[in-house]
Amino acid sequence: MIVDHSPKLTPKETQRMKTLAKRSFISQRVVMLKLSGVRRIFEAAQKLPDAVHLEIGQPNFETPRYICAAVKADIDSGKYTSYTPSAGYLDLRQAIAATVKRECGCQVSAETQVMVSAGSAGSLFTGMMAVVDPGDEVLLPDPGYPQYTQMVLMAGGKPVYYRLREETGFVPDIAEMSSLVTARTKVLLLNTPHNPTGTVFDKATMEGLANLAIEHDLLVISDEVYSKLVYDGAQHLSIAALAGMSGRTITIDGVSKTYAMTGWRLGYAWAAECIIREMTKLQSLTYTCPSSISQRAALAALSSTTTIVDMVASYRQRRDWFIAELNRLPGIRCSLPRGAFYAFPNISSYGMSADEFAARLLDVSRVVCVPGTAFGAAGEGHIRMSYAAPMEQLVAAIEHMHKALPRLR
Ligand SMILES: Cc1ncc(COP(=O)(O)O)c(C=O)c1O
Numbered sequence: 001m002i003v004d005h006s007p008k009l010t011p012k013e014t015q016r017m018k019t020l021a022k023r024s025f026i027s028q029r030v031v032m033l034k035l036s037g038v039r040r041i042f043e044a045a046q047k048l049p050d051a052v053h054l055e056i057g058q059p060n061f062e063t064p065r066y067i068c069a070a071v072k073a074d075i076d077s078g079k080y081t082s083y084t085p086s087a088g089y090l091d092l093r094q095a096i097a098a099t100v101k102r103e104c105g106c107q108v109s110a111e112t113q114v115m116v117s118a119g120s121a122g123s124l125f126t127g128m129m130a131v132v133d134p135g136d137e138v139l140l141p142d143p144g145y146p147q148y149t150q151m152v153l154m155a156g157g158k159p160v161y162y163r164l165r166e167e168t169g170f171v172p173d174i175a176e177m178s179s180l181v182t183a184r185t186k187v188l189l190l191n192t193p194h195n196p197t198g199t200v201f202d203k204a205t206m207e208g209l210a211n212l213a214i215e216h217d218l219l220v221i222s223d224e225v226y227s228k229l230v231y232d233g234a235q236h237l238s239i240a241a242l243a244g245m246s247g248r249t250i251t252i253d254g255v256s257k258t259y260a261m262t263g264w265r266l267g268y269a270w271a272a273e274c275i276i277r278e279m280t281k282l283q284s285l286t287y288t289c290p291s292s293i294s295q296r297a298a299l300a301a302l303s304s305t306t307t308i309v310d311m312v313a314s315y316r317q318r319r320d321w322f323i324a325e326l327n328r329l330p331g332i333r334c335s336l337p338r339g340a341f342y343a344f345p346n347i348s349s350y351g352m353s354a355d356e357f358a359a360r361l362l363d364v365s366r367v368v369c370v371p372g373t374a375f376g377a378a379g380e381g382h383i384r385m386s387y388a389a390p391m392e393q394l395v396a397a398i399e400h401m402h403k404a405l406p407r408l409r
Contacts, residue, residue, distance in 0.1 A: 033153060036146040037374025041358075045368040052397045054385040055368045057195065057341065061260040061314075063297070064307040070300035071293060080292045086284035087276070088116025088268070092295050095302045096268050100251075103227075104241040112273040115280050116298070118290050120225045120254035120267030125151055126279040126286075127221055127250045127269055128187075132157040136186040139177060143344075143375035143382075145195050145223070160185070163378050166335065166346060170197040174208040181216045188218045190239060193226035196375050196384040197344045198337020200234040210242040220249045225267070226340040228258045228308055231316045234338040240270075247272050250279075257341075258308055259301040264294040315341050318387045318394060325398045326385075330405055341388040344372065348381035350408055357408070358383055365404035367397045 017031050024031075042056045074080050087093065093110040100108050108114060117123040124147065132138060134156030140148045142161035152159045162177045164170040177188075190209060192201040201209070213220050220239055227236045240249040254267025269279060283289070319337065326334040326345050334345035347357050354371035361367050361383075372379025387394060 029154065033150050034146075036150075038146065038370050041368065041370055041374070045362075048362075048366065048368070050366055051362070052365075052367045052389075052393050052400060054387075054389050054393065054397055055370050057257065057386050057388060058262055059257065059260040059311065059341075059388045060390045061311055063261050063264070064259060064301075066304060066307070067259065067261070067297050067300045071297045074296040075293060080296055082292065084289045084292050084295060086289050087114070087280045088290055089292075089295050089299070092116055092299045092302075093268075095299055096270065099302055100270055104238045104251075106238075106240055106246050106270075108270050109273070113276050114268060114270045115276050115283065116266070116268045116290050116295060117254075117283060118267070118287060118294075119256060119265045120223065120252045120269075121147065122265075122283065122287075122290070123250075123252045123254075123267050123269035123279070124148070124221070124223060125154075126282040127252065127271075127275070128152060128155050128157075129282050130275055130278040131187060131219055131221075131250075133186075135184060137182060137184045138187040138189060139180060139185060139218075140189050141172070141191060141194070142377060143196055143372060143379035144189075145191060146374055146376075148189055149376075157187075158184070161376060161378070164194070164197060164199065165378070166382075169335070170194065170199040170344075171201060171205055172209065174205075174212055177209075178212055178216070181212075181218075185216060186219060187221055188213055189221045189223065191223040193230060193234075193236065193337075193339025195226065195340055196342050196370070196372065196379065196382075198340045198342050200230055200236060200339040203235070203237055206237045206239055207242060210239055210245050213239075213248060214244050218248070220245065222249055222251045224251060224253045225257050227253055228305075229312060229315060229341060230339045231312070231319065232338055236339070250275060255298045255301045260311065261297065261301065264291075264297050266290060266294045266298045268298075315388065318391060319343075321391075322385075322387045322394050322398070325394075329398070329401055331409075332405075341386055343385045343387060344382050345385070346382055352408075354380055354383055360408055361401070361404065364407050365397075365400035367400050367404075 093114040097110040128151040132155035136157045138152045240246045250271040252269045256262040331349035358371040370384040372382030
């Protein structure tokens with residue numbers, strides 16, 4: 001049975017929101033939006049000095065030295081203190097176009113088909129705003145990155161969720177997705193490697209998804225921010241590289257996760273010229289252009305991939321250890337993720353909601369994780385833990401959980 005998990009407000013809630021909006025001058029559009037559960041937990045957990053933080057997707061590495069050194073030289077040159085083109089410096093867009101050619105085999109114009117943004121979140125937002133009209137339906141993964149829903153709502157669209165089920169390795173069921181498509185469906189959002197499950201969609205799945213998009217004439221927004229974080233020989237495949245897809249895909253990536261640069265806020269998108277033009281227009285209307293210095297840092301980052309290899313090897317080691325240890329804990333079962341840096345263990349044997357489990361775990365063990373429901377209704381029965389945290393934190397989390405879990409029964 002297909003369940004529509006679109007967030008619905010009761011008439012009473014809607015009225016309350018409208019009254020609130022009227023009283024505080026805040027627009028109804030904004031009052032209706034929800035702060036991501038992950039950020040809420042992150043901000044609350046900052047107040048707990050003794051907590052073991054596994055809640056956020058924050059690489060524990062510093063930004064590689066060669067990137068910082070290049071940026072210092074760029075700052076000292078005094079050449080990079082002005083506004084940049086709204087779509088970003090041309091030399092950075094050329095480096096992105098070269099990366100796309102090398103990795104996906106797609107030929108894109110740096111001048112017209114690439115846009116640099118403030119984080120990949122910036123591209124997700126302008127991309128969604130550029131293509132979603134009020135009433136348009138957008139297929140989103142459940143569980144999935146919570147911001148997608150809020151962005152669709154912001155654009156006036158309707159989120160419709162496709163399930164990623166543990167029993168089938170968190171891989172989308174294409175026949176089921178096809179049954180969700182209506183005359184109003186316009187966009188299919190994909191995220192592989194996937195947050196929060198760590199699944200990497202294989203070639204057959206990607207081909208099935210491409211066929212679905214072509215058959216129903218959908219635009220794909222492909223969020224590939226974890227594209228370099230894959231293990232055990234898993235291959236990341238960009239859907240835009242498949243036949244008939246480059247003209248109907250907005251591909252989004254960035255340097256945050258790959259190069260341990262979350263705070264630099266630098267991402268990018270590539271797509272058909274007509275879409276990039278509109279996304280760039282939106283960007284120029286909001287923050288004019290991405291930060292000049294962060295763009296120089298991204299240019300330096302893209303010039304080498306050697307340090308990534310070491311970071312990926314370190315994540316894989318932590319993953320192997322952490323997942324094995326999670327599976328030794330009483331009542332916990334966790335499948336081995338092949339990408340990103342998240343574990344998504346099943347905690348349903350504890351007979352409580354994911355929200356309650358995460359709250360009680362924090363209470364009795366000081367381990368901070370995110371309830372699976374922060375990623376959608378289908379995340380019930382799971383929690384998300386990031387193994388991008390330092391090894392000592394992972395060891396402490398397992399020790400604390402060994403002591404605490406019996407008290408949760
Ligand atoms: C799936 C996914 N997409 C996008 C982002 C945003 O990343 P950025 O720092 O590039 O804005 C995140 C961050 O956690 C994410 O998990």
